[in-house]
Amino acid sequence: MARRSAPPAATRARRPPETRPAPPVARTAPETRPVPPPAAPTAPAPKTASAPVYEVFPPQEIERPQPKPVVPPPGPLPRVAIIIDDIGYDRELVRRFLALDVELTFAVLPFSPFQQSITADLRREGYELMLHLPMEPVEYPRIDPGPGALLDRMEPDELIVQLQRNLDSLPEVRGVNNHMGSRLTAHSSRMYQIFSVLKKRGLYFVDSRSTADTVCEPSARLFQLPFAERDVFLDHVVEAEFIRAQFRRLVKEAQRSGEAVAIAHPHDLTVRIFAEQLPRLRGAVQLVPASAIVRIPGGS
Numbered sequence: 001m002a003r004r005s006a007p008p009a010a011t012r013a014r015r016p017p018e019t020r021p022a023p024p025v026a027r028t029a030p031e032t033r034p035v036p037p038p039a040a041p042t043a044p045a046p047k048t049a050s051a052p053v054y055e056v057f058p059p060q061e062i063e064r065p066q067p068k069p070v071v072p073p074p075g076p077l078p079r080v081a082i083i084i085d086d087i088g089y090d091r092e093l094v095r096r097f098l099a100l101d102v103e104l105t106f107a108v109l110p111f112s113p114f115q116q117s118i119t120a121d122l123r124r125e126g127y128e129l130m131l132h133l134p135m136e137p138v139e140y141p142r143i144d145p146g147p148g149a150l151l152d153r154m155e156p157d158e159l160i161v162q163l164q165r166n167l168d169s170l171p172e173v174r175g176v177n178n179h180m181g182s183r184l185t186a187h188s189s190r191m192y193q194i195f196s197v198l199k200k201r202g203l204y205f206v207d208s209r210s211t212a213d214t215v216c217e218p219s220a221r222l223f224q225l226p227f228a229e230r231d232v233f234l235d236h237v238v239e240a241e242f243i244r245a246q247f248r249r250l251v252k253e254a255q256r257s258g259e260a261v262a263i264a265h266p267h268d269l270t271v272r273i274f275a276e277q278l279p280r281l282r283g284a285v286q287l288v289p290a291s292a293i294v295r296i297p298g299g300s
């Protein structure tokens with residue numbers, strides 16, 4: 001059964017919660033060593049692999065210049081989409097997110113070691129998938145966005161071919177969001193090249209807002225592409241109190257404007273705080289897939 005036709009509920013009733021203990025290590029720091037070139041995805045025995053890439057966050061969270069317009073939710077509760085980024089390196093953490101038994105959207109890194117097995121699991125369980133598109137950050141090459149990255153030095157044709165390869169490796173995705181990309185998302189010509197491909201494939205885009213100079217929204221308006229922006233990063237500081245405060249911010253933003261988009265990462269601590277916050281979340285918001293929140297900018 002496809003998630004998109006699921007009844008409006010924050011609870012997924014399919015699988016019992018797991019009781020497996022948490023892995024011992026929470027990751028906290030951006031990885032800076034270079035990554036290997038794209039390789040054919042394989043599924044070796046271990047459930048986890050060291051992620052060669054991590055999100056790189058600006059020192060201050062990049063907020064919108066002004067609050068977004070208020071959108072009345074169709075149901076009694078404001079709607080929230082939570083996207084889990086950087087998927088493809090840790091199967092165990094994905095399982096623990098699934099055990100939360102809530103509506104989530106998973107953004108998968110192209111050519112990641114467990115891409116095939118993780119996406120197969122997620123598809124079988126009916127979760128919405130996105131391509132987590134690696135794009136050049138201002139810190140490049142000190143920080144490498146990893147296999148499949150779109151880089152500023154690429155010719156337009158080269159960039160488009162790489163994007164198509166990334167999408168072809170994940171045919172089940174319904175949308176795309178940016179992994180890093182603080183340099184590329186500020187260049188309208190690059191966003192036009194990217195959006196021309198997404199438009200043809202009928203995909204939506206969620207701007208992670210990794211730079212205040214992002215031109216994703218006006219580009220999406222030009223291309224009439226279904227679009228949304230990240231409101232809250234739940235765990236860019238991997239500390240329990242910080243993550244709790246971000247969950248409160250998320251609910252507040254959803255209550256203020258009718259809907260909100262959050263991005264979280266596959267950290268052990270994130271899953272634990274998520275589980276702790278679930279009862280409060282369930283009473284306050286309706287969790288929906290990202291496709292339920294995107295809309296064409298400037299449209300109705």
Ligand SMILES: [Zn+2]
Pocket residue numbers: 054055085086132178179180
């Ligand atoms: Zn990422």
